[in-house]
Amino acid sequence: MSGAPVVVVGAGPVGLTAALLMARRGLSVLVLERQPAPYARPRAVHLDDEALRALADAGVAEAFLRASRPMSGLRLLDGRLRTLAEFRRSPSAGAHGWPQGSMFHQPDLEAALLAAVAAAPGIGLRTGVEVVGLARDGGVTVRPSGGGEPSDLPAAAVLGCDGANSTVRGLIGAAMTDLGRPDRWLVADLRSAAPLPVWNGVHQVCDPHRPATFMPVAGDRYRWEFRLRPGESREALAEALPALLAPAGADGAEVVRVAEYVYRAQVADRWRAGRVLLAGDAAHLTPPFIGQGLGLGLRDVHQLAWKLAAVLTGAADDRLLDTHQAERAPHARALVRLALLVGRLMTGGGVGGAVLRRALLAAVGRVPAVAAFATDSRTPPLRPGPLVVRRGRAGRRLAGTLLPRAPVAAGGRRCPVDDVLGHGAARLRLLAPGRVAVRPAGGAEVAVADVDGVLTAWLRGARATTVVVRPDRIVASAR
Incomplete structure (x- = not known):
């Protein structure tokens, strides 16, 4: 891996969460923000429990829960x-x-994310700079927002998390496709x-x-x-x-x-140019009727961070990044269209x-x-593809869906199953009602107690005995 950092453009909730997720996977990250100070006005107000999984992996779920209801x-x-x-x-x-759903004041969430970024090793934050160019050999050209000469910054990869009027989207030649009227x-x-x-x-x-x-x-x-x-x-x-x-x-x-x-109801026609990738409002915009605006962006970076880390550390080649748009764009289109439909049903x-x-x-x-x-x-669920294998009854029911964050007991302590899975892929196997074996990638299999029976019921409901879970907690396959 090159010594250059991953450059995240945009210090909103999606960009800051992406930075934390990648830093937790050992990547050096630099966040660039055009505004000199955090925007103090509220925007997003709702987040569901699936999207909160991304904040949990970024280490800020508890801070979010304290400030939400x-x-x-x-x-x-x-x-x-x-x-x-x-x-x-x-x-x-x-x-x-x-x-299942929480209401919150967005500046409170951004304050928690900024505090976590400030405390995280490996993350830098520069405010008051505007991205004005991208280099083909990796890197970004930035200019202080108050004027001055542009300068070049090296980058191992670039994430455009810079919102609805994304500069990065324009620089890679992507355009928004309308799914409905504004x-x-x-x-x-x-x-x-x-x-x-x-x-x-x-x-x-x-x-x-x-x-x-x-x-x-x-x-x-x-x-x-x-x-x-x-x-x-x-x-x-x-x-x-x-x-x-x-x-x-x-x-x-x-x-x-x-x-x-x-x-607006829009999805970008192109989410990637080499190692420049889009996420959040830079890639899709949705009406608010099902409360998925921020959630879609957090899902983007939760599913992208581990893929980018695998590529940059040499564990996978760049073809893994092809799955970003292949997985996220259909999911975004489905939720944008659902929001349009719900809006029409409720107000038309x-x-x-x-x-x-x-x-x-x-x-x-x-x-x-x-x-x-x-x-x-x-x-x-995510569509079938290289990272989602939907075969057999169990695979058709579970592959592409999110693993329940169920409580388990292991080694004398109670914790969410995510704490046992680790940061990589993992396998779960049903041993008996109330007993599940978990094998993290590269680790030994550990038997844990399914405290509330959630995992047992989930597996039995799909007639599954074994599931393989990706680092983003999405089921890759089941049988």
Whole structure:
């Protein structure tokens, strides 16, 4: 491996998580950020327990959990804020040991990530610099954001985690492909010293005249979102904000920020040029209706960090990097299209759609299977490929899905199974109900107790006895 660092462009949550994941695998990392200081305004507010697996591997899950709160579920409301349907989530831990969904203030997460980066050996951070070029033989050209002469930096690889207006994406000649029409919304972030009289989950107002979303975030913070009508200005809707907040009892809250967002449904046509790779919003943009914007980016780097480490340490050749777009792009497209569909179902159709929606929701709200689907945090499995072998009944059920982060007992201590797996690939084998053998890559097989029976039930449900798990905890094969 060359002595040059991996250069991560963008110090948002995705870029900082990528840096921590790679440093934990022994790589030297340099993070470059155009802004001179962290952006203090909230953006993402929701994260599911699958994506939290990436933060756990980066060492910041506990800090995130201290600053977040469990999401209670989803309520669908009509234009008068009457409940059409309610899909509750249990506040207790799901299959991965955390709440299925958590609400948070993004600057809190970024502060935790920056603290971890500052304490991590092997990670450098430079702010106030803008990437203006990429070298074919490896490296980046940067310029201080205040002006000045550009300078060249060597790089073993480059990760473009620089957001929706990605410079790196443009420099490799990639372009975004539209999956749906852009949608203009006004976003208002609020604070209230006294708790507002709203339920502790997400509220979706299914009103074709003025679709809206509102929710408690974390601490004393709340968010309201209203769709802008065609031709309507941000200023006009902002003036009407007190009247729009009043029906929910939020008109007395402090309005911290009002901004117009254009929600886009896009996926990049090219995610890689040699050892320059895209992740996060640089590679895909999604409407917010299923809360997967940040989660998609964290999954990108969780699945990319170990692949890049294998290539740069000589354990694999560059062909392994071909799997980045092959695995992540279809998964991103599936979730972006799902967000588009959910958005249409909840807010589209005009007056006739609202009448039909009310009738349908009255029925499906009484069907437990539908309610479970509406609150499930699982995302689609990765497609079959070189790293996902879906053969036999067990393989078709489990390959490409995420291993439950179940509690096990080993050597007199209780811990998540991830702690026994190590940082590499591993094999799990069912010995008997409540007993599982774990063999980390290059290590000896260790028998552990399946404390709550989660792994036993998971394996038996797929009629599997053995699974091979990748370093990102995704099942590579099962039999």
